[in-house]
Amino acid sequence: MMNIYGHFFSMPSNKVRLCASYLGLPHEYHHVDLQSGAQMEPDFIGINPMGRVPAIEDDGFTLSQSNAICKYLCDLSGPSSFYPEDAQEQAVVNQWVSFASQHVQQAMSRLFFNKIVAPMLGEAADENSVKTGENMLARDLPHLEAKLVDNDYILGEKITLADIAMICALEPAEMVGLDLDPYSGIQKWRETIMNREFYKRVHAHFGAEMNAK
Ligand SMILES: N[C@@H](CCC(=O)N[C@@H](CS)C(=O)NCC(=O)O)C(=O)O
Known part of the structure; x- marks a missing residue:
């Protein structure tokens, strides 16, 4: 199952979560505690070396940057009016x-x-x-x-x-x-x-x- 990493005060994280929810893509959401510096811990740096949320891990494939992630989610979900092919x-x-x-x-x-x-x-x-x-x-x-x-x-x-x-x-x-x-x-x-x-x-x-x- 895909893992999404984010923080509720992060506008780009919410973008990825809402996109996954709209597309109905099964995933597990993980809160990254930015205030305590969890984004710089080795576990998370392994997912996004840039130390920022949002990021995803999908069967070993990792990606950061909300717009790139959302476009990837749209591609996974297939063509639709939500992200047209034309x-x-x-x-x-x-x-x-x-x-x-x-x-x-x-x-x-x-x-x-x-x-x-x-x-x-x-x-x-x-x-x-x-x-x-x-x-x-x-x-x-x-x-x-x-x-x-x-x-x-x-x-x-x-x-x-x-x-x-x-x-x-x-x-x-x-x-x-x-x-x-x-x-x-x-x-x-x-x-x-x-x-x-x-x-x-x-x-x-x-x-x-x-x-x-
Ligand atoms: N352009 C990036 C922005 C990523 C970003 O700046 N994330 C912030 C939260 S909104 C972050 O993780 N900050 C933690 C830090 O800089 O240590 C995107 O759209 O994903």
């Missing part, structure tokens, strides 16, 4: 996966680190970094909103890997106090996905596992 349709999904990872998630990471992680570590928040993150979101979220205002999902009526990548980037919205009031399409889309069974199989919301660890 070159142009697949390229558009990849475009939105990159937009989610490189822009929206990077912005959210600034907010998450400074508002949640820094206080946990007893470090001072970098307000300039927060402001930069907020400005990045103010620039990029209207593009997402434009796709969702008349559509159930980013690329139309069917959910794709792009939705999983994007929902993970925005999962900590409540925790970091991101105001989504101006974005009714994004709010409706988040609700739709968070109410789907594949999402609830992973968790009720971002950080829900916190008290269980």
